[in-house]
Amino acid sequence: xxxxxxxxxxxxxxxxxxxxxxxxxxxxxxxxxxxxxxxxxxxxxxxxxxxxxxxxxxxxxxxxxxxxxxxxxxxxxxxxxxxxxxxxxxxxxxxxxxxxxxxxxxxxxxxxxxxxxxxxxxxxxxxxxxxxxxxxxxxxxxxxxxxxxxxxxxxxxxxxxxxxxxxxxxxxxxxxxxxxxxxxxxxxxxxxxxxxxxxxxxxxxxxxxxxxxxxxxxxxxxxxxxxxxxxxxxxxxxxxxxxxxxxxxxxxxxxxxxxxxxxxxxxxxxxxxxxxxxxxxxxxxxxxxxxxxxxxxxxxxxxxxxx
Numbered sequence: 001x002x003x004x005x006x007x008x009x010x011x012x013x014x015x016x017x018x019x020x021x022x023x024x025x026x027x028x029x030x031x032x033x034x035x036x037x038x039x040x041x042x043x044x045x046x047x048x049x050x051x052x053x054x055x056x057x058x059x060x061x062x063x064x065x066x067x068x069x070x071x072x073x074x075x076x077x078x079x080x081x082x083x084x085x086x087x088x089x090x091x092x093x094x095x096x097x098x099x100x101x102x103x104x105x106x107x108x109x110x111x112x113x114x115x116x117x118x119x120x121x122x123x124x125x126x127x128x129x130x131x132x133x134x135x136x137x138x139x140x141x142x143x144x145x146x147x148x149x150x151x152x153x154x155x156x157x158x159x160x161x162x163x164x165x166x167x168x169x170x171x172x173x174x175x176x177x178x179x180x181x182x183x184x185x186x187x188x189x190x191x192x193x194x195x196x197x198x199x200x201x202x203x204x205x206x207x208x209x210x211x212x213x214x215x216x217x218x219x220x221x222x223x224x225x226x227x228x229x230x231x232x233x234x235x236x237x238x239x240x241x242x243x244x245x246x247x248x249x250x251x252x253x254x255x256x257x258x259x260x261x262x263x264x265x266x267x268x269x270x271x272x273x274x275x276x277x278x279x280x281x282x283x284x285x286x287x288x289x290x291x292x293x294x295x296x297x298x299x300x301x302x303x304x305x306x307x
Contacts, residue, residue, distance in 0.1 A: 236279065
């Protein structure tokens, strides 16, 4: 039995190599999903191989001149192959699933929304392109939202603190309703009910109707949140009130197949306002063209470059 599982782990390692190589295709991604579903042992073997790959990431970035290399990972699986960065680009453009989404407990596709009933009686509503992992323990209800956006309806019946990690910060509550959204360079948190404590190079407490953003530079200023329009994607709308173009593009890309990209990073700070329907993203692009004078150029695979 151990020999059989070792063989599965070698196969899983080969899958990781394939999916992170420059030659991976969407067919490969579909085939991997089917392979993982063949049995619980197949899934467990994949999780172990993927966890090893993930754990090697920080070592690779810190010790590129040491003996820890991607090739050493391949040797562990008995697979000899060179790696390229093509799959990372393919994932970023939406053609392949990211490794984090494959490892997560819950992940939504572009344009998909999912309601998740959590083990403690809380609920999470995930927007498109979201990735959520759970790590419940005896002392805490910990979740990681590594991409996308979500609204959490937190049960107050459980005495453990409810913590959402996202983008280097933490939102903690005993029982509340909160919206957490990944933007282009920051994370926005809105308190829709109850009280939420935010920690990111400092702390801030949000009451109902308050919001704050944080980034690698720390916390921003608290502002008033419009409860009626917060997380408007739940109602099939995108509502922008003086939002940065970078954040608007992030929202569009969660709901539109293909990818909208900026030709110049500097225009990401331009401001956008308006109310749009999720099922008509072309109207947002037309508004951007009219108001900001940025021309959309269509590329292969539904990619649009704003120039």
